[in-house]
Structure formats: structure tokens, C-alpha cells
Amino acid sequence: MSGSIVVLISGSGSNLQAIIDSVKAGDIPGQISAVISNKENAYGLQRAEQADIPTRVLDHTEFANREIFDANMIRLIDEYQPDLVVLSGFMRILTADFVRRYAGKLINIHPSLLPKYQGLHTHKRAIEAGDSTHGASVHFVTEELDGGPVFIQASVPVEQDDTPETLAARVLVQEHKIYPIAVKWFMEGRIQLQDNIPHLDGVSLAGNIPLLSA
Ligand SMILES: Nc1nc2c(c(=O)[nH]1)N[C@@H](CN(C=O)c1ccc(C(=O)N[C@@H](CCC(=O)O)C(=O)O)cc1)CN2
Ligand SMILES: NCC(=O)N[C@@H]1O[C@H](COP(=O)([O-])[O-])[C@@H](O)[C@H]1O
Numbered sequence: 001m002s003g004s005i006v007v008l009i010s011g012s013g014s015n016l017q018a019i020i021d022s023v024k025a026g027d028i029p030g031q032i033s034a035v036i037s038n039k040e041n042a043y044g045l046q047r048a049e050q051a052d053i054p055t056r057v058l059d060h061t062e063f064a065n066r067e068i069f070d071a072n073m074i075r076l077i078d079e080y081q082p083d084l085v086v087l088s089g090f091m092r093i094l095t096a097d098f099v100r101r102y103a104g105k106l107i108n109i110h111p112s113l114l115p116k117y118q119g120l121h122t123h124k125r126a127i128e129a130g131d132s133t134h135g136a137s138v139h140f141v142t143e144e145l146d147g148g149p150v151f152i153q154a155s156v157p158v159e160q161d162d163t164p165e166t167l168a169a170r171v172l173v174q175e176h177k178i179y180p181i182a183v184k185w186f187m188e189g190r191i192q193l194q195d196n197i198p199h200l201d202g203v204s205l206a207g208n209i210p211l212l213s214a
Contacts, residue, residue: 003083003187004033008073010091013044014172015109015179019086020051022180030187033080036073038092060092070098077102084186087141088179096143104193106141107186109179111171113137113153118146123164123171134158134167136175138182140193151191151198151205154178154212174214 005023007016016035022028035048038060048055056076063069074097077085087108099106112122114137126134135155142148154174158167185191190201198205 003030004080005030005084005086005183005187006033006077006080006082007035007048007086007088008090009035009037009042009044009088010039011042011044011089013042013047013088015088015175016044017047018176018180019088019183020047020053022184024051028180028184028187030083033082034077036076038069038090044089066093067095067097070095074098074101084183086179086183093145094141099141099143102141104140105186107182108139108141108146108148109175109182110137110139110146111168111175112146113155114139114146114150121164123167126158127162127164127167131158134171136171136178138178140198149193149196149198150209151185151200152178152182152210152212154214156214170214174212178212 007019009016020032023032032053034054034056035044036056036058037045038058040057040059045055058073058076060069063072083105085102085106112126113135117125123134133155135153137150137153139150140148154177156170156174185200192199
């Protein structure tokens with residue numbers, strides 16, 4: 001399927017860059033129709049402009065509440081008729097209306113081996129817990145924050161002298177591998193939700209999530 005991908009960002013957009021590169025290499029069928037940021041200073045906007053991808057900014061602080069912001073985001077996103085909406089370092093919790101609007105075609109990458117460490121500051125939490133491994137997960141987005149069904153993960157070792165920053169950098173390398181794979185699978189029609197369980201090529205991933213190990 002050659003379709004439309006809309007990417008939402010809030011910051012650096014390094015995962016966006018990995019997806020841009022993968023589309024350019026012809027590995028992902030489809031195109032990034034737009035990159036939308038809730039922060040006007042997001043470096044990811046420059047990455048998109050350098051790749052001649054349309055950019056839009058919708059500053060969440062300019063809206064009275066989350067519901068109104070999301071309603072305006074929906075109106076903007078729908079201009080591009082997306083087959084897939086990709087959250088890439090997008091740092092706003094989305095309302096039920098937004099999640100319902102794009103159910104089954106809204107994905108996120110989260111810097112932990114879900115279901116461990118939903119929410120923020122995941123690397124610091126993993127280090128403080130004394131974990132020996134950490135990683136990243138790509139999941140469908142649901143109302144439950146970072147609780148949606150996961151369909152690909154990557155793991156990395158946690159080193160004794162790791163700081164949240166060194167661990168984040170190691171995880172990010174793996175994120176840049178699994179996110180383009182996840183988008184490719186979706187755009188090829190290979191990954192689908194059936195009864196809220198991800199299936200790859202028709203095979204259930206329940207208890208069998210693909211895991212890349214660094
Ligand atoms: N309804 C959902 N919304 C979002 C999900 C989700 O699974 N369901 N995933 C997140 C992505 N995310 C972690 O992967 C995440 C993003 C933002 C926050 C958060 O607490 N945001 C605060 C603001 C923080 C800030 O501006 O720095 C907020 O929205 O009030 C937690 C986790 C994307 N949305
Ligand atoms: N809760 C969402 C979240 O923490 N996302 C994380 O933001 C970092 C920067 O992403 P980017 O370089 O793609 O902007 C990435 O590690 C991503 O997993």
C-alpha cells in the first residue's frame with residue numbers, strides 16, 4: 001500500500017529522521033505527507049524541511065484545554081488523509097476522541113520494554129531499579145497511556161556506570177532500527193489488530209512480540 005503517513009513530534013525528531021531515511025531508501029511504501037509539531041522550536045521541523053516535507057505547528061499552549069487542542073489537531077491531520085499517524089517523541093497525552101479517531105492506525109515508540117515503565121523518565125527509573133536490560137517498544141496508541149498493544153521491541157544491556165543519558169543514547173540507536181520496521185510492516189499491510197491483539201502476516205503476536213537485541 002502506497003499511502004499517507006503523518007508524523008507528530010515535539011522535539012529532536014531523530015526517530016522521524018530514521019523514518020524519512022527509510023522512506024527515501026524505498027524501504028517503506030508511502031510518503032510522509034506532513035510533520036506536525038506542538039512546539040515551534042522542535043528541531044524535527046528542520047529535519048522535515050530539509051527533506052521537503054510539509055510542516056505545521058499547533059502550539060498546545062494556545063488552546064484552552066486538551067480537548068480543544070486535540071480537536072484542532074484532528075482537523076489539521078485530516079487534511080492529509082493519513083493511513084498511519086506516527087508519534088515520534090510527541091510529548092502530549094492524547095484524549096479519547098483523538099485516539100478513537102485514529103484507532104488501529106495510530107502508533108508510538110516508547111523508551112522502555114513495555115509494560116515496564118509507562119510514562120516519563122524511563123531510563124532513570126530502569127537504572128534506579130537496577131535492571132540489567134532496558135529498551136524500546138512500538139505500540140498501538142490507546143487511551144491508556146503507553147498501555148496499547150506492543151508489536152515490536154528492542155533490548156539493550158544496562159551498564160554499571162550508565163547514566164540516564166548514556167542509557168538513552170544506547171536505546172535510541174535501537175529505536176532508529178525498530179521504528180522504520182514497524183512503519184514498514186504497517187504500510188505493507190502486514191501488521192493488523194484483531195480483537196486488540198497485533199497480528200503479523202496473520203499470526204498472533206500475543207506472548208510472542210518480535211524482539212531485536214543489541
Ligand atoms: N492517550 C495516549 N496519549 C499518548 C500516548 C498513549 O499511549 N496514549 N503515548 C504518549 C507518548 N508518551 C510516551 O511514550 C508520553 C508523552 C507525554 C507524556 C506526558 O506526561 N505529557 C505531559 C506533558 C509533558 C511535557 O510537555 O513535557 C502532558 O501531556 O500533560 C507521557 C508519556 C503520547 N500520548
Ligand atoms: N513518551 C514519549 C517518549 O519519551 N519518546 C521518546 O522521546 C525520545 C526522543 O525522540 P525523537 O528523537 O524521535 O524526538 C525517544 O527516545 C522516544 O522514545
